[in-house]
Amino acid sequence: MTEPSSGRGWIARVDQGATVLSLTHDWTTGDAGLEPGIAATLLARPGIQALRFDTRELGRWDSSLLVFLAALRAEARLRHVDFDEKGLPPAAQQLLALLPEHPPAPPSSPPRIGMVEGLGRWVIGNSTELMAFTTLVGDTILRTAAAVRGRARMRLADLFARMQEAGIEALPMVALVNVLVGGIVAFVGAVQLRRFGAGIYIANLIGVAEVREMAPLMTAIVMSGRTGSAYAAELATMQGSEEIDALRAFGIPIVDYLVLPRVSALTAMMPVLNLYAGALGILGGFTVAVVMMKISPAAFVAQIRGALTAGEIFFGLAKAATFGAWIGTAACRIGLHAGRSATDVGQSATAAAVSGIVGVIALDAVFDVCADALGI
Amino acid sequence: MSPDSAAGQETSSPKLRVRGLAFGYPGLPLQHDVSFDVKSGAIFAIMGASGSGKSTLLKALTGLLLPTAGSIVFGGEDCCSMDPARREAVGRRFGVLFQGGALWSSMTAAENVALPLQMFTSLDAASIDALVQVKLSLVGLDTGRTSMPSDLSGGMRQRVGLARALSLDPEILFLDEPSAGLDPISSRRFDDLLLELRDGFGVTVIMVSHELPSLLGICDDGVFLDTESKTAIAHGAPRVLRETCTNPTVHAFMNRERPPGDLKAP
Numbered sequence: 247m248t249e250p251s252s253g254r255g256w257i258a259r260v261d262q263g264a265t266v267l268s269l270t271h272d273w274t275t276g277d278a279g280l281e282p283g284i285a286a287t288l289l290a291r292p293g294i295q296a297l298r299f300d301t302r303e304l305g306r307w308d309s310s311l312l313v314f315l316a317a318l319r320a321e322a323r324l325r326h327v328d329f330d331e332k333g334l335p336p337a338a339q340q341l342l343a344l345l346p347e348h349p350p351a352p353p354s355s356p357p358r359i360g361m362v363e364g365l366g367r368w369v370i371g372n373s374t375e376l377m378a379f380t381t382l383v384g385d386t387i388l389r390t391a392a393a394v395r396g397r398a399r400m401r402l403a404d405l406f407a408r409m410q411e412a413g414i415e416a417l418p419m420v421a422l423v424n425v426l427v428g429g430i431v432a433f434v435g436a437v438q439l440r441r442f443g444a445g446i447y448i449a450n451l452i453g454v455a456e457v458r459e460m461a462p463l464m465t466a467i468v469m470s471g472r473t474g475s476a477y478a479a480e481l482a483t484m485q486g487s488e489e490i491d492a493l494r495a496f497g498i499p500i501v502d503y504l505v506l507p508r509v510s511a512l513t514a515m516m517p518v519l520n521l522y523a524g525a526l527g528i529l530g531g532f533t534v535a536v537v538m539m540k541i542s543p544a545a546f547v548a549q550i551r552g553a554l555t556a557g558e559i560f561f562g563l564a565k566a567a568t569f570g571a572w573i574g575t576a577a578c579r580i581g582l583h584a585g586r587s588a589t590d591v592g593q594s595a596t597a598a599a600v601s602g603i604v605g606v607i608a609l610d611a612v613f614d615v616c617a618d619a620l621g622i
Numbered sequence: 623m624s625p626d627s628a629a630g631q632e633t634s635s636p637k638l639r640v641r642g643l644a645f646g647y648p649g650l651p652l653q654h655d656v657s658f659d660v661k662s663g664a665i666f667a668i669m670g671a672s673g674s675g676k677s678t679l680l681k682a683l684t685g686l687l688l689p690t691a692g693s694i695v696f697g698g699e700d701c702c703s704m705d706p707a708r709r710e711a712v713g714r715r716f717g718v719l720f721q722g723g724a725l726w727s728s729m730t731a732a733e734n735v736a737l738p739l740q741m742f743t744s745l746d747a748a749s750i751d752a753l754v755q756v757k758l759s760l761v762g763l764d765t766g767r768t769s770m771p772s773d774l775s776g777g778m779r780q781r782v783g784l785a786r787a788l789s790l791d792p793e794i795l796f797l798d799e800p801s802a803g804l805d806p807i808s809s810r811r812f813d814d815l816l817l818e819l820r821d822g823f824g825v826t827v828i829m830v831s832h833e834l835p836s837l838l839g840i841c842d843d844g845v846f847l848d849t850e851s852k853t854a855i856a857h858g859a860p861r862v863l864r865e866t867c868t869n870p871t872v873h874a875f876m877n878r879e880r881p882p883g884d885l886k887a888p
Contacts, residue, residue, distance in 0.1 A: 275743060275753065275791050308791035308823065309760075313752045316759075341822035345759045587727030587772045 253281055258288055264296035264330075265289065267318075270303040273311035284314075285321035297322050299333035311338065316345050323347055382579050385501045386509055393510070399502040400510075408511030412473050412570075416519060419472060420465050424456075424523040427464050428530025431455050436539045445539060449549035452531030457554060457562045461524035462516075463610055466569035469516065470602030474577040477508050478598030481581025482591040490582065500582065509574035516570030517563040524562060561622055565613050572609060573602040635698075637662040637794060637826045638683070643692035645675065645682045652678050656692070656854045658845040660794075665820055665827040667837050667844030667860055671875065674847040676830040677721070677798055683828065684796050685713050696794075714742055717787030717825075719797045723779035725771035731782040732758065732767045738789045757785040761815060777808040781815075788819070795819075797829035801836050809833060813840045834878060838864065846872050 251258050257268045265288060289297065297318065315331075315338065322329040331339050359367070392398040435451040481504060484490050493500060528550065535541045577598040584594035616622075636659035646652035652675030660666045668676045681687040683694060685701060694701040701712060725734050735754045739745060745753070758767055761781040766774050774782065780800060787795055800816070801809040813836050820827055831837055837844070837860040846856035846863065848871055856863055856872045864876035874881040 275739075275745070309753060309756055309788070310749075312760075313749070313756050316756060317752070337822045337824065340818060341760065344762070344818060344822075345756060346764065585772060587770065589728040590772075 263293055264298050265294050266298045268300040272305040273307035275308055275310045285317040289321050289325050289327055294327055296328040296330055298330045301335055312341055315342055320348055379579050383575055386505055389501045389506050400506045404507040408507045409515055412511045413515040419468055420519050420523050421526050423464050423468050424527040425530035427460050428456055428527030429534045432531035432534035446549055448535050449546045450553040452528055453550040453553045456527035457524045457558050461527050462520050462562050462565040465519050465523040466606040467603050470573045471599045474573040474602040475595040475599040477577035478581035479591050479595040482584035482594040485584050486586040505578045508578055512570040512574035513567050516566040520562055520566035569606045572605050576601045636660055639695040641693045643689050645678055645689040653847055653852050658857055662826055663824050664843050665841045667841035668830045669844055670847035671849050674849040680796055680798050680830050684716055684718050685709050714790055715793045717792035717795045719783045719787045719800055721799045723783030725779055725782055727771050730768045734782055735785045735789050757788055761785045776803045794826045799830055801833045
C-alpha cells in the first residue's frame with residue numbers, strides 16, 4: 247500500500263494494483279469547481295488496473311459529484327483501467343448509467359470562407375433578396391389593382407384599422423417633429439439671410455423647404471421608425487406563432503390579407519400626414535420668424551403665398567405617397583421573412599426602421615434629381 | 623439532492639405544505655381553499671379540466687403569482703409572507719419547466735442551461751461547462767447542444783428545458799404540461815427520464831398534466847381541481863383515484879369519459 251493522496255472531498259490510496267478512492271464530505275454545486283486534470287492524476291500511477299470507491303464518509307451530493315465521476319470513468323476507459331462503480335451510492339450508479347461513456351466531441355468550428363466565396367455569397371444573397379422584394383412589389387401592385395376592381399380578398403376592417411394606426415394615431419408625433427424642424431429651419435435660415443438684408447425671404451425658404459423636402463422626409467422618417475418597425479415586428483411575431491403558416495394552409499393569399507392593408511394604408515395616409523406636417527412645419531417657422539426675428543405676420547403670409555405653387559405641393563404629396571409605399575412594402579418583406587424567435591422579432595423591427603429610413607433618403611435624392619432634370 | 627445523501631435528514635413533515643390557498647386574476651378568482659401536502663421525493667400531479675387553474679396554481683407555487691389567501695410552506699417558512707429577496711432565494715431551490723420549454727431564444731441549448739449557473743454560482747467556466755454537459759447528457763440530449771431553440775424539435779426543447787430546470791440541482795421540480803405535444807414514444811421516454819431523475823437525485827416533482835398515461839404511470843400522489851366548485855375535490859394517487867374515487871367529475875376525467883348528464887358537443 248502506498249502513501250494516500252487527497253484533494254477536495256476525496257482521499258486516494260493504492261491497494262493491490264487498484265486505486266481506492268474514498269469520497270468524503272459534501273459534494274454539492276457550490277463555489278468550488280472541478281479540480282482540473284484530477285482524473286488523469288488519480289489514474290496516472292503505473293500498474294493501476296482498477297478504480298474502486300469507498301463512500302462511507304460521503305455526505306450530501308448532487309450533479310457536481312456526477313461530473314467528477316464521469317470524468318474519472320472516461321479517463322479510466324482511456325487507460326484501460328477497470329472502473330468498479332459498486333462502491334458508489336445506487337442513485338449515483340443509476341445517474342451515471344444515463345451519461346455517455348465518452349463526452350460528446352465539441353462542435354467543429356465552421357469552415358473559413360475565403361474573400362471570393364464571401365463576395366459571391368454576398369452577391370447571391372442580395373440578388374435573391376432583390377428578386378424577392380421585386381416579386382412582393384409586383385404582387386402588391388397586381389393585388390392593389392385587383393382590390394380596386396373588387397377582386398382582392400382584403401378585409402376593409404383591416405384596412406381602416408391600419409389607416410387609423412398610420413394616420414390619426416401618428417398625428418402627435420408627426421406634429422411635434424415637424425413643428426420643431428420648421429422652427430429650426432427658420433432659425434438657421436434667418437440668421438444667414440439677415441446678413442444679406444434678405445430676412446423676409448425666410449418665408450420663401452420655410453415654405454418651399456417644408457412642402458417639398460422637410461415635411462415628406464421627416465414624416466417618412468417618423469413613420470418608418472414608428473409604423474414600419476411595428477409592421478415588421480407584428481408580422482415576425484405572426485411568423486413565430488405559425489399564424490402565417492395557418493393562413494397559407496387555408497390558402498388565404500398573404501399579400502391580400504397581410505401586405506395590402508398595410509401598404510395601402512400607409513400609401514394613402516402619408517400624403518395626408520404630409521399636408522398636416524407641412525402646415526405645422528410652416529407654423530413652427532412662422533412662430534420663430536415672427537417672435538424671434540421680428541418679421542411682420544402679414545408680410546410672412548404674403549411672401550409665402552407668392553412662393554408656394556400647386557406644383558410644389560403636388561411634388562411633396564407624390565414623394566410622401568412613394569415613401570409610404572416603400573416603408574410599408576419593405577417592412578412587410580422583412581417581417582414575412584423573419585425567423586421564429588424573439589430575437590428575430592427585434593432584428594426585423596430594427597431592419598425595417600433602418601431600411602425604411604435609408605430607402606426614403608435615397609428615394610428623396612432620386613426625386614430631386616428627376617425634378618431638377620424636368621424643371622419642376 | 624440524492625436520497626442516499628439525505629438519509630437521516632428526512633422527517634415526517636412534507637416537502638411542501640399548501641393550506642387554504644386562493645388564487646386567480648383580478649376579477650377572475652380561479653380556486654379557493656386548496657390544501658394539500660407534497661411528500662419529499664414524490665411525483666405529485668395537479669389535475670383538473672382545462673381552465674380549472676392548474677397552471678395558475680403552479681405559478682402561485684413557484685412564486686410567479688401571489689395568492690389572494692392561504693399559505694405555501696417550504697422548509698418551515700411560508701413563501702406567501704416572505705419578503706421579495708427571501709422569496710427569490712427560496713425560488714433558486716426550485717426548478718421550473720414551462721410549457722414548450724420556454725427557452726431563451728437568443729441563446730443556444732447549452733447556454734440556456736449555463737445561464738443560471740453563471741448567475742448564481744461562482745464556478746469557473748470549465749466547471750460550468752462540465753456541469754452543463756452532464757445535465758444535457760442526463761436528459762438524453764446528445765445532439766443539438768449548440769443549436770438555437772428555434773432549430774430544435776419540440777421534444778428536444780422540452781429536454782433542454784428540463785436540463786435548465788435541473789441546472790441548480792433543485793429540491794423541487796415544477797413541470798407544466800411536460801408531455802404536451804410529444805408523440806407517445808417521446809412522452810413515455812420523458813416519463814421514464816423523470817422517474818430516473820427523481821430516483822437518482824431524490825428531487826420532488828410537482829407536475830401539471832392532462833396526459834392520463836403519464837399521470838397513471840408515474841405520479842404517486844395528486845390533487846384534483848374542480849372548475850365548477852372552484853376548489854380541490856380529490857386527493858390521492860391518480861391510479862387510486864381512477865379506481866376508487868366516486869366523484870363523477872373525477873371519475874369521468876380519470877377514465878376519459880363524459881360526466882353524467884353532459885350533453886355538450888365535444
